[in-house]
Amino acid sequence: MAAAAAAVAAASSSPFLGHTSFHARKTSVNRYRRNSDVGFSIKAIFWGPRKAAEPTKLDLSLGDFSLTESASEGDTTSFDKSRKLSVQVVSSISEVSADEWDACSLDAAGLDKFNPFLTHGFLSSLEDSGSAVKETGWLPQHIVARDESDKVLGVIPLYLKSHSYGEYVFDHSWADAYYSYGSRYYPKLQSCVPFTPVTGSRILIRNTNYRDQVFDILVSAMIALTIKFQVSSLHITFPSANEWGKLKEKGFLQRVGMQYHWKNHNYKSFDDFLMDMKQSKRKNIRQERKKISTQNLTMKRLRGYEIKAKHWDTFYKFYKNTTDNKWGSAYLTRDFFHNMASKMGDNVLLVVAEEGDELVAGALNLIGGDTLYGRLWGCLPEAYYPSLHFEACYYQAIEAAIEFNLDKVEAGAQGEHKIQRGYLPVPTYSCHFILDEGFRRVISDFLLRERAQLEHVMELLHESSPFKDNAA
Known part of the structure; x- marks a missing residue:
């Protein structure tokens, strides 16, 4: 334990590491009667910062489970006739039909x-574009739960990662810290949407009378897979707040992060939104927006077809320019943008800036049920166009959200400059199941201290809000 604490302390630059212990609740993978055990183990998956090696051949079954009949009334779906649940791992999302996956996602x-x-x-x-695949260190290991009629009742997007x-x-x-301690951190299991810091359900379950049981079974299956x-x-990164709370009861450590979101208070226009701002902030935004026309730039919002x-x-060239300047390598391939657009249709919104007939900049957004997601x-x-980034990413997104009557804009990770443009800090969540008991205690203590500091920072940031005191 002392060695683990020393290793974490040495590896982290955070000033608030300590030694508070965490007593994780043990989650039984045999909570439900099972008819078969997980029949595999892994000697090695892949090693190295980005490149994956060939995995060991696996029995992909995670077992059969019995469901208890629910006494709930008013739900007549045929799924509720099921009594058995089979859980397995699939190495590609293509092994699940789009209709069944999306039914789970929508019900969730x-x-x-x-x-x-x-x-x-x-x-x-x-996956199809080669962006999130074994060769890039994202080996799909999605968990799928089917009833005895082969209907999908739940899925989890899950990846075995080498970085x-x-x-x-x-x-x-x-x-x-793991390396300093003499242990190997990678590979690890990651439930998320690759390259996408967007909050949403991660355990996607059909709306049946067995919903709570399926949730518990799928969580137990993830833990069993981690152990095996x-x-x-x-x-589990960027889960919903509800999942975050439930997973604490399963022995997961809780972590809190922060993003900047814009909230729509029933605005009828962009000017309506500006009237909620303090005068100096309102003036600054108007000045920034005026710079677009003075540079002979034209903004357009393109959707779907x-x-x-x-x-x-052209947007892929823009994306590559951004990644070359910021990260050094691009996560997404050119084919991803074409594939995604063909499948997502009107859920895609591309903001573009034109100078004459030339496309000079762009911002990709996706439209959800109540949210515009800036990506x-x-x-x-x-190229340098003063204020164009603010216009394309923030102001055009606000105008679009008002036009589509959406509740909020999520503008992605980081960026305190967003605050003065109407995007305020909100908490985000993640959950972590650490197998090593010593590391789990130390990381738990770190997360408690990190959370306290983050909450203090968020309080200070809210005090610098650009909105009037009496604004909604």
Whole structure:
């Protein structure tokens, strides 16, 4: 235990590591009667920062489970006649039909909270394009639960990872600590939407009388997989707040992060929104927006069929320019944008800036049930247009959300500059199941201290809100 604490402390630059212990509640993988055991183990998966090696051949069954009949009334769905549940791992989302995956995704959130990133179309685009695959360190290990009629009752997007890139919940210091301690952190299991820091359900379940039981079985299956693979850990990043709370009861450590979101208070226009701002902030935004026309730039919002192949080819160049400047490598391939657009249709909104007939910048957004999700931005290499980033990513998104009567805009990770443009800090969540007891205690203590500091920072940021005191 002392060695683990010393390793974490040495690896992390955080000033608030300590030694408070965490007594994780033990989750039994035999909570429900099972007719077969998980019949495999893993000696090695892959090693190295980005490149994956060939995995050991596996029996992909996670067992058969018995369901208890529910006494709930008013639900006549045929799924409730089921009594058995078979859980297995699939190595590609293509092994699950789009209709059945999307039925789970939609039921998990509800139509009003529809999340486009959890659809079969988006996730399959990542795999089909070679963006989130074994060769890039994202080996799909999705968990699927079917009844005896082969109907899918629940799914979990899950990946076996050889690195921590593309996650936006940072655990590199944890990996360093494991190495210092003489243990191996990678591979690890990760439930998330690759390269996408967007909150949403991660355990996607059909709305039946067995919903709570299926949830518990799927969580137990994830834990069982973690144990059988003998990987260091299982991480669930950007889950819903409800899932975050439930997973604490299953022995997961809780972590809190922060993003900046814009809230629509029934605004009828952009000017209506500006009237809620303090005068100095309102003036600054108007000045920034005026710079667009003075640079002979034209802004357009393109949706669905309006976005042509040439737009995606050019946007990919913008994306590559951004990643070359920021990260050094691009996570997404050119094919991803074409595949995703063909599958997502009107859920895609591309904001573009034109100078004459030339496309000079763009911002990719996806439209959900009540949210506009800002994702990626880019412009021509070595081009500089003052305030264009703010216009394309923030102000155009606000105008679109008002036009579509959406509740909020999620503008992605990081960026305190968003506050003065109407995007205020909100908490985000992640859950972590650490197999090593000593590390689990130390990381638990770190997370408690990190959370206290984050809550203090969020309080200070809210005090610098650009809105009037009496604004909604």
